Amino acid sequence: MRIQLINPNTSADMTHAMALSAQSIALSTTQIIACTPEHGPKSIECAFDEVIASAALLDLIEQGKQQGVDAHIIACFGDPALDAARELADAPVIGIAEAGFQMASLIAHCFGVVTTLSRTLPASEHLLQKYGYQHKCSGVRATDIPVLALENIDPAAYLLLKTECLAAIEQDGAEAIVLGCAGMSSLVEKLSAELPVPIIDGVVAAVKLAESLHQLGLQTSKKGQYGQRVSKAFTGRYAHWSL
Amino acid sequence: MRIQLINPNTSADMTHAMALSAQSIALSTTQIIACTPEHGPKSIECAFDEVIASAALLDLIEQGKQQGVDAHIIACFGDPALDAARELADAPVIGIAEAGFQMASLIAHCFGVVTTLSRTLPASEHLLQKYGYQHKCSGVRATDIPVLALENIDPAAYLLLKTECLAAIEQDGAEAIVLGCAGMSSLVEKLSAELPVPIIDGVVAAVKLAESLHQLGLQTSKKGQYGQRVSKAFTGRYAHWSL
Amino acid sequence: MRIQLINPNTSADMTHAMALSAQSIALSTTQIIACTPEHGPKSIECAFDEVIASAALLDLIEQGKQQGVDAHIIACFGDPALDAARELADAPVIGIAEAGFQMASLIAHCFGVVTTLSRTLPASEHLLQKYGYQHKCSGVRATDIPVLALENIDPAAYLLLKTECLAAIEQDGAEAIVLGCAGMSSLVEKLSAELPVPIIDGVVAAVKLAESLHQLGLQTSKKGQYGQRVSKAFTGRYAHWSL
Amino acid sequence: MRIQLINPNTSADMTHAMALSAQSIALSTTQIIACTPEHGPKSIECAFDEVIASAALLDLIEQGKQQGVDAHIIACFGDPALDAARELADAPVIGIAEAGFQMASLIAHCFGVVTTLSRTLPASEHLLQKYGYQHKCSGVRATDIPVLALENIDPAAYLLLKTECLAAIEQDGAEAIVLGCAGMSSLVEKLSAELPVPIIDGVVAAVKLAESLHQLGLQTSKKGQYGQRVSKAFTGRYAHWSL
Amino acid sequence: MRIQLINPNTSADMTHAMALSAQSIALSTTQIIACTPEHGPKSIECAFDEVIASAALLDLIEQGKQQGVDAHIIACFGDPALDAARELADAPVIGIAEAGFQMASLIAHCFGVVTTLSRTLPASEHLLQKYGYQHKCSGVRATDIPVLALENIDPAAYLLLKTECLAAIEQDGAEAIVLGCAGMSSLVEKLSAELPVPIIDGVVAAVKLAESLHQLGLQTSKKGQYGQRVSKAFTGRYAHWSL
Amino acid sequence: MRIQLINPNTSADMTHAMALSAQSIALSTTQIIACTPEHGPKSIECAFDEVIASAALLDLIEQGKQQGVDAHIIACFGDPALDAARELADAPVIGIAEAGFQMASLIAHCFGVVTTLSRTLPASEHLLQKYGYQHKCSGVRATDIPVLALENIDPAAYLLLKTECLAAIEQDGAEAIVLGCAGMSSLVEKLSAELPVPIIDGVVAAVKLAESLHQLGLQTSKKGQYGQRVSKAFTGRYAHWSL
Incomplete structure (x- = not known):
């Protein structure tokens, strides 16, 4: 196909x-x-x-x-x-948001979303509501990393991203993480290796x-x-x- | 201003x-x-x-x-x-949708929406949900009159519109009607005169x-x-x- | 009129x-x-x-x-x-609550409410639910200033009020503030001048x-x-x- | 006591x-x-x-x-x-409304409410929402019998009441009926004997x-x-x- | 009976x-x-x-x-x-959960739940949603005391339980406490004596x-x-x- | 695998x-x-x-x-x-219910569910609520065909099933149908050929x-x-x- x-x-x-x-x-x-x-x-x-x-x-x-x-x-x-x-x-x-939410809901009771700018938080929340996953989301967290900075992410930004994922897990109770940007697709393997819950890339x-x-x-x-x-x-x- | x-x-x-x-x-x-x-x-x-x-x-x-x-x-x-x-x-x-919903909610316990094509019903329902008026809406009704046919509305189409307004009032319990298209703005006076509830034009x-x-x-x-x-x-x- | x-x-x-x-x-x-x-x-x-x-x-x-x-x-x-x-x-x-919520929702994605006694919080939350604005409210905060103390407000009480408005903005993410008491009507000008978001008086x-x-x-x-x-x-x- | x-x-x-x-x-x-x-x-x-x-x-x-x-x-x-x-x-x-809803929810998956005037329907719906029983209510039906006419109810009014109870059961799927007026308290025995589901009087x-x-x-x-x-x-x- | x-x-x-x-x-x-x-x-x-x-x-x-x-x-x-x-x-x-929620809702505007293992929190939340009490619950707190340790509870575990009850009252605003385990039934008298709000045992x-x-x-x-x-x-x- | x-x-x-x-x-x-x-x-x-x-x-x-x-x-x-x-x-x-709902939501704005006994309707509705698909479901319809009668379905029962699917489409506005029983898995091909919307088998x-x-x-x-x-x-x- x-x-x-x-x-x-x-x-x-x-x-x-x-x-x-x-x-x-x-x-x-x-x-x-x-x-x-x-x-x-x-x-x-x-x-x-x-x-x-x-x-x-x-x-x-x-x-x-x-x-x-x-x-x-x-x-x-x-x-x-x-x-x-x-x-x-x-x-x-x-x-890719709907795809990520679906996969996450099959393997976790609740999932967190980690995304780019704080500005996009209402958009993520709107999608969770539109698709019906609000009650399954433990929270949406912004890293304030601009989308284009994800392309060749520097260590500081990667650390920021990983830190927010950990906060989602430890503070919010996320049992899986949905990555909130297509630009994070290349990071899913590294994050999966370093974090104790499944990491889901919508792409x-x-x-x-x-x-x-x-x-x-x-x-x-x-x-x-x-x-x-x-x-x-x-x-x-x-x-x-x-x- | x-x-x-x-x-x-x-x-x-x-x-x-x-x-x-x-x-x-x-x-x-x-x-x-x-x-x-x-x-x-x-x-x-x-x-x-x-x-x-x-x-x-x-x-x-x-x-x-x-x-x-x-x-x-x-x-x-x-x-x-x-x-x-x-x-x-x-x-x-x-x-104009948000404006119409606001005015309606000040003068009626619940209001109906009468709009153009059936295709647009989910869009109206989405707005009601987005703005928080879902519980105040007695129902959205489509007339299936195309938007451009409203400009110089013929008697048959007008009758269709009025009939759906009446159905909203009698069957759905609408206490006011919000007109679901800017193209209906010129009809609000005539409809108000002929119907027993307030008619609200968002424009x-x-x-x-x-x-x-x-x-x-x-x-x-x-x-x-x-x-x-x-x-x-x-x-x-x-x-x-x-x- | x-x-x-x-x-x-x-x-x-x-x-x-x-x-x-x-x-x-x-x-x-x-x-x-x-x-x-x-x-x-x-x-x-x-x-x-x-x-x-x-x-x-x-x-x-x-x-x-x-x-x-x-x-x-x-x-x-x-x-x-x-x-x-x-x-x-x-x-x-x-x-005035419904009026304030309506105006706030036209100029902000979410608004905070700052009111008088903690005792009145459930009443405010009930109104937000009744009118459908719960999802647009970032939180209701009480100052515990009695209503009658607002009439000739002293500097300490004013500071308390302003502090709660700031907390609503900075901590709760309020993009506008609806004042939760008719007695605050005379303070809207001063608060508007001193705070970075629109301040709305229901009166x-x-x-x-x-x-x-x-x-x-x-x-x-x-x-x-x-x-x-x-x-x-x-x-x-x-x-x-x-x- | x-x-x-x-x-x-x-x-x-x-x-x-x-x-x-x-x-x-x-x-x-x-x-x-x-x-x-x-x-x-x-x-x-x-x-x-x-x-x-x-x-x-x-x-x-x-x-x-x-x-x-x-x-x-x-x-x-x-x-x-x-x-x-x-x-x-x-x-x-x-x-008595809260009391009736509580008892009904212990013995039926969903219950209907049969009340007096149509005018009171929004009040009943408001209580269902306030107490959290909206999803357990199969519908509220009005008989349009005035409250005081319940005191010495005539056969026609009783029939009307019973008919609405039956409609709640057969059409709405009510598995129990909560009587929506304290004035119906004396009718609960007769209705219970004549209807196939539990009848609940809030008093x-x-x-x-x-x-x-x-x-x-x-x-x-x-x-x-x-x-x-x-x-x-x-x-x-x-x-x-x-x- | x-x-x-x-x-x-x-x-x-x-x-x-x-x-x-x-x-x-x-x-x-x-x-x-x-x-x-x-x-x-x-x-x-x-x-x-x-x-x-x-x-x-x-x-x-x-x-x-x-x-x-x-x-x-x-x-x-x-x-x-x-x-x-x-x-x-x-x-x-x-x-007993439904029973506890019902009694609590008759005497308090909102109640907290204090339960055993964190693992059971989603189950409690599911019941609150199923019965319609979500909006009346100020929060569910786990003590992480195993169920069987409640039988002959030691002072340390009792203190833990009481501490979570107090946190529910002071931090979450609980106006009553529903005990989240049948094994806590024997503790209700002691807790009631020591806490400033009604304590409800579902049994x-x-x-x-x-x-x-x-x-x-x-x-x-x-x-x-x-x-x-x-x-x-x-x-x-x-x-x-x-x- | x-x-x-x-x-x-x-x-x-x-x-x-x-x-x-x-x-x-x-x-x-x-x-x-x-x-x-x-x-x-x-x-x-x-x-x-x-x-x-x-x-x-x-x-x-x-x-x-x-x-x-x-x-x-x-x-x-x-x-x-x-x-x-x-x-x-x-x-x-x-x-298979969650699987069916997910697939349906990717290809239709709203879907209907057609299931076996009326007795199972509350169970389906509970799942729709649990997973968050209530707002995407145009309705659940029962055929009252016993599960085991699906194995070698007779023409009358098949017609009943197809008729309810059509009612879901024409009366409820279903844009896709999720089959509400694993026993219907073998019928999906025939139903798909005869009905104007996608038919989804959860298996x-x-x-x-x-x-x-x-x-x-x-x-x-x-x-x-x-x-x-x-x-x-x-x-x-x-x-x-x-x-």
Whole structure:
């Protein structure tokens, strides 16, 4: 099968890193097609960034649909534009936050989330509420490490990240940790080795869920909320969306 | 004071109609500056439309900010990009759904919402949950009248709308009705005359709330979630947002 | 328009102070009619006080109705007898807690409440739940300053109040503060000048909402829960209520 | 032990009827002291009635306290002034709605409530939420029988009541019925004989809970919310409450 | 009446101790029939223990049913197998956690729970949610005293228990304490004497509720969820359950 | 990898049928080890059945652990003994209800559940609440087909099942259907072909999740709630559990 792995920010380095993570966990018969938008923010760290990235992200979903991919992954922890992408796509669309929460809930009674900027805490809490995992989350902790600083993380930042994970475990009672940024995907192995609870990266979790849905023959339901978008005219830089 | 009234869809006729509603209710010292985006969908009727409209809407918020307006109103019932707009703006930003729910809750124990397409029901329910009005809402009803058909509504469509309002009152126990589309703003007078409960239009409600906040000297809190957006590079068609 | 501003406790000084606040924010065409009950507690600081004050408060609502006022404001943070008053009145009735929560939610992602006695904390939490703002409140803090000590607040008590506001901001993450007592109305200007987030006084917020509803032509819905009270005999000191 | 059974409305006939019910179920060592307020509404059927009745009810609580009763029962399904009464009293204070919900939850997975006027439905729902029984209630149904018509119920009204009980069982899935008015206390035997699920009357349930608390040596906690009311002056017809 | 008091663990000493507590509070006309299962864990301290104890417990319920007891009490704070027991029994079945929560909610605005091992905290929280008391609980605290160490509690362990009760009162704001283990039943008198809030033992609370239901003539509803179990074959060590 | 597929009821035919389903979807490198308990009910259709089956099920978990399986699946829609099994096992333990809900939530905005007896409805609702999927479920519908009648389903029963699925879609707005019994696993293909929305069988969903967790290297967290069970003596028919 072919999985489109969308990095919604415009950082090609981050796209490359998460593609490596994804390919390493994928079945040998799974092809990861990683992509980066042409238009949008270098990283996604507030609601403003997310809105701008979301519009550009939909171009990639359409491109993946034209290529006939079997699943789309939105690899940003805010799961931006997930509902819109599911309207657009026929194949399943998976957000890495939802994927991470699902895997965590199968192996732990409660999990913590460790993320980047404090600014993004309400976004994480909103997702926990939207998906129904609020009661399973022991808390969301911010490291205040900027997203792009994760790419080649320095020892001090890594220590900060690990320290917040430990605080989640010891102070909040987290029995597993969901990493709150796609940029942390490359750190999951090291953190897993050094921490006493399972560490969950949404990127690789999403890859396995995409494969699972494909093997189960399950596609996005096109009846109801995720039905085909309504036909209408678009103008200006979105004129290509007219239907 | 000056209020920027943003119609997030690209229908200039609808912008004109809601500007008339807004000006008619505004204080004589209030100037309504209505505007329409250059880019985006002709109407907003699903999550896809909302994502695309949201990116274009932020250009208008920035434009209003440059003009020094005293408040921004987002006049689409999905309150698209509200959080992002509040990050961007210093003046208050008001969504018409939140405005309508607030006014309704002051005069009724529970209210119904009557909206356009069935497709938008989950969006309305999501807003009720986000703002905390779920327990005060007796139900959301769709008329399946397309947004643009509201502009010069024909008698059959009007009857459909009125019938759903009556069903909300008689069957669901609604004690007031919140109209679920900015395009219904011109119908509020006629519906109020013909129905036994208060009818609330979010557009005019938002105008009064904008004036209220201005007179109270209250601005968007820039500490926390609505603080200034994070500086970073944007590429492609969003390069103008680089900071 | 004429707004009846009801101070539900029998402290005439407090009535006078809140009338000044209210008149200072009102439109020039708005007349504030402040009133104090003949019967009841000097201040409202526990459930017992609230029950006693509620019965007396309804006499004032009836008096305002006879005078043909255009709106009633119940200026005590417990919003006592709000539902009963809405049954009795035709004009809108606004509680200052609900007014404060509404205004706060338009300009901040979450707000704190700073109130008087610890005894009143459950009452505040009950109102947050009743109105649906629990998830938007970062916490309610008591200063343990008695209500009447707010009238001519001494520097130590003011410092205590300001300190709790700061704790709400720094420790709880409050992005705005709703003042939890009508007696704090005269302090809002000073607190606003000294604190880094918007400070919201429910008394003035209620005045603007009352004006807004009046200009929108919205009255209390008399269909359903707030319909006219049921006719029946009353005896003893409440015989005047027989209908 | 001595239990003060307070009928918060001024109908002496109803007080008499519920005293009979209470005494019939009480232990031989329990004395029921039934009482009727001097001041207030003939029946309690809306929020207005409840507010007026609540003030008068507290005089009776104080009177019971002076008499040294071992428990107080507030025998109106709205549980009026319950928190205030608990502040005032040292002995336990039990509301019949809470008592009914507790007993029902011990013998059924979910229960229905059948009450008097439709107007009181929001009050019942509010109590279910306040006490935490919302998820155990299959629905609240109104018969629109006025409270006082229950005293010497005619066959048509009884049939109406029984029909709503059956609808609660068959349509809503109620596994037990809580009667939503103290005035229904005399009907519980007949309804129990004719209906296939347990029928619960809050008045007798409250008597047993009062005896239980007494035998367990449990009194109202005076630490926290139900601590002694705050000392202060009261004026006018409430001057006797000054402390 | 006859009450079957089931200790679901196999510790006969604990059964004896709780029988003493129960008999001491029971009416003179009430006979307590205490029993201990033949099969199962010595104490119940995790989900595993609870599952194993639950199967054995049902044999005792059946035995009590054969003996024609008037009520069954499940005297373990996890209320194990409560729903299954109610299916099996005709007489009421009461769990001590539900009993304790009910009594506490009648005399305090919020209560704390003090229990044994930290491991059992999620179980207590699950019960609070299941019964609807989450909003009335100020917190659950573990002492990490093993269940069997409660039998002849040493001074150090008693001090630990008392210290957690005090922390619940002072730090969490508990206005009453529900003891979170049937093994604490013998300590309630001493704790009550030494602590400033009511202390509630679910065992004795359940006895009074069982008597109350009996005197009210209320039995488990056999319509719906607690209806007679479905007839079918059982094999192996459960073959005796075939119906 | 090796997956232990546990049918918690004692029907060997059903075990065989679900093993076929599981093996057909499994990767070629996955071995399905299906097993049936020696002791317990022939089918699980009420709380009583579930309690008895749960004790026997844990013997199978222990047996799988001794065999060193890589994952355990509990193939009964009530997810019986899931928490206890996770305490016992080191490998992940997956319940088919949780698995079905997770897969459904990835491809539909809301899903319906179609199950066997009406008696099991509260159990399904309890699981939806426990896992956090209540707001995503459009309703649970019972067919009142006994579990064992699913094995060689007759045309009338199949039609009944399909009819309830259609009602879930058309009347409740279900966008996907989760089948509420492991015995329906063999019907998923036929139902999928005949119905307009995705049909989800928890058995095969659980197989893919088990493979996913294994490939991700994720095991049950042994820190916290799912830590190793507490050591103690067991007596009688459970003496083998003594530790």
